[in-house]
Amino acid sequence: MGTETGTILDRIAERTAADLAERRATRPLADLEAMARAMPAPLPLDAALRGTTTRVIAEVKRASPSKGALAAGVDARAVARDYLAAGAAAISVLTDAPFFQGSLEDLALVAELAHADPTPRPVLRKDFLLDPYQVVEARAYGADAVLLIVAVLGGASLPEMLDAVHAQGMQALVEVHDEAELDVALAAGARIIGINNRDLRNFTVDLGTTERLAPRIPRDRVIVAESGIHGPGDVRRLAAAGAHAVLVGESLMVAADRQAALRGLLA
């Protein structure tokens, strides 16, 4: 990896489009819609992320394009059990296979666990969604919310994707990385805004991204600081910048004791 031309965003957009055509042919939208209708109502992500303390969305992520394997072959359910036990406010599940070694099956298994817990928690589908088909797919596999990336969608398709999310009774975490993308998210009426500290074009991480963008977001929105969070000091710094919640993958996935690592972030 890394020698291909174009950014990961270009490569993922191309691959996802081809993949999507194939999935549509195998499973018509109407079938997915029937599955989605049979699911229990989605849990609200915004309510889970707003509170008196900084909330953590813990992510199931076996691998990443920047780091390679983080926890190859690990059972998504075992990871999710640790996250639920240690107090995650919500769980994010990567469903992209080629770059992140995730799957829709992982999403379904984790959603089942998170919803059956004595304290049910919402589950987020984390992927590079391009088409309303994938939104219905997320609901059919148990997601309560989905990630929408402004750098992938642009201002033209974001409103249509948000409508598709709301039509399923779900909420969207709308991800931005700079001022222009934030303006697009706000113009589309995004209620939950994720500030990705990682630049998806070159994988550099700067927590200063949250410090720069959070003050520009109206306080009635939920602010999630994403990526590059390694300890309680990072959480404090991002909370001080205005984040209601943080989204953490890698540092939890590589921890020898995931529960202890998550409790450390929440302390």
Ligand SMILES: O=P(O)(O)OC[C@@H](O)[C@@H](O)c1c[nH]c2ccccc12
């Ligand atoms: O593993 P980290 O650095 O804790 O980051 C988690 C999450 O923010 C990251 O996985 C992510 C943020 N936005 C994305 C978009 C697509 C895929 C992955 C991501």
